[in-house]
Amino acid sequence: MAKKYITTAIPYMNGNPHIGHAMDYCLADVCSRYYKMLGDEVRLQAGTDEHGNKIFLKAKDSGVDAQVFVDEKTDSFKAFIKKLGVEYTDFVRTTDELHMKRCQEIWKRLEDHIYLAKYNGWYCTGCERYVTDKEYEENNGVCPDHQKPYEKLEEENYYLRISDFRDEIREAIESDKMLILPDYRKKEMLKLLEESPDVSISRPISQLTWGVPVPGDDSQVMYVWIDALSNYITVLGYPEEDISDWWPARAQFVGKDILRFHAIIWPAMLLGLGLPLPKAMISHGMILANGQKMSKSIGNVVEPMEVVEKYGLDAFRYYFLRHVDTFADSDFTWEKYDSAYNNELANDLGNLVQRLATLASKNRLAYQKPESFVLPEEYTSLMNDFEYSKAFDFVWEKVQDLNKKIDDEKPWMLAKNGETEKLEECLSRLIDGLLLANYMLTPFLPETVQKIKNVFDGLIEPPKIPLFPK
C-alpha cells in the first residue's frame, strides 16, 4: 500500500470562506479519494494562515485580540471544509505553537542562504505598505487613496537567496520532476523564475508584531513566506520527525494567484533544507460570475453555502468538478447550475437509476453484482493526470450510453414477450454498467455513490425519493 500526501493551500484568515477556497478543497479531496479508491494510504492536509499585519489590524478594528479573531475565523473555515465533504486528515494553523517552533527551526537550517540587507523604497503611511517604483510614477508620488505623498523609507530585512537554487529549480520544472500543471503555467513559472529576485522574508518588529519571531534577532519578525509555506511539512512533524514516508507530496493544489510562490520560493526553501521537491503542483483557475471576477464592490459574489443548500452537496461537487475546468478560469451562474442539475444529474443519472431499478424490480430480477470492477484505462489515465473534469466527462458518456442502450434493447418488450433469459441477461449487463460508472464516481460524489450502491444491493427497489428531485 503506497502512501500519498496531498495538500491544499492555506487561506489567509482576514476574510470568510469563498467559492475559490471550495474549489481548492474539492480538487484535493477528489485526488485523495481517488488514491484511497486505488488502495493507497492518504494524508490530506488543510490549514489556515493566521499571521500578518492585515489580520492584526482587522482584529484591532473589531476590538478583539488577534488570537481570538483568528480562532473564530479558523472555526468557520473548519466548518466550511466539513460541509464540503472534504476528508482532511491533518489541520495546521500558523499560530499553532508547535508550528511556530518548527518554523524557527526551519529558519535556522536555512541560515546559509539568508542574509540581512537594507531595503529602501516608497512607502505610504496611510496604506501601511510599500509601493513599487512603477506605482510611484503612475501616481506621481502621491497615494491616490490617502492624498499623501509617498515617503522614502529604509529598513532592514532578511532575504532568502533564491539565486542559490535557481538552476536546480529550473531543472526540476523543465524535466517535470516537479510537475507544474497546466503546461502554460509551467512556462510562465520558468520565465518568472529567471526574473525572481531574492525574496524578503522578514520585517522589523516596528512594522510587524503578529508573526513568528526570527530566531536570534529580536528586532525582526518573519514575513509570510517561511511561516506559511512551511506548513506543508511542519504539519507532518518536520523537522524533529522523519517525514520521508509522506514527503515529497504527491500533489499540491494551489490557486493560480499563489502558484508563483509555490513554484519558486517554496522549492528554494525545500532545497535549502535538503528535502525533495513535491511531485506535482496543480494550479487551478478562478471562478467567475458571468465572466467577471467576483468582487464585493460589484456585488456578484456567489456564496458557496447557498449553492450547496440549493440542491445538496453532491450537486455542488458535481458542478465544480465537472463544469469548472480543473485548470482554467470558469464561469458560475445559477442558470448553468440549474441546467446541470436538471439535465444531467436528474435526467441523465437520476432517471437512469430509476429506470433500471424499476425494470429490475417489476421483473423480480435476481441480480448478482460483480465481485470487483476493473477501471477503464482511459479513466485512470485522466485521473492520474489530474484531469478531473475530463474524467468526469468520460464517466458521463458511460451514463448516457446506458440510457441509449435501454432504448435500443427495449427490455420492457422482452418482458412483454416472455423472453425471460434475454431480459435477465440484458438487465444484469446494464446494471453492471451503471455500477461501474458509479464506481468511477466514487471520488466525486460520495453521497450519491452510496445511495446508488444501496439501490442495487439485495432486493432491488426503485428509490422512494428520487436521487435528484426536481
Added chain:
RNA sequence: CGUGGGGUAGAGCAGCCUGGUAGCUCGUUUGGCUCAUAACCAAAAGGUCGUAGGUUCAAAUCCUACCCCCACAACCA
C-alpha cells in the same frame, strides 16, 4: 514596444503541435418510444473557424501584419 491566455453555429467549448469532408454539450425544430423524475432515444436546422496577406495541389490548423477580449505585472496572499 511588459508577460501570458484567448477570439470556431444562439451559448459554452474541442480540433491547431503532427495541414486533407468543421466536431461536442446545451438550446431550437421535428419525429420515435413508454421502463423512467413531462424523463429517454433519433433526426434536422444553424458556422465565409477575429481581419488582411503569404506558403501549399490543399489552411481553423503553418508564416507575417493588424484588430478585439481577458488575466497577471517585485513583497497588495
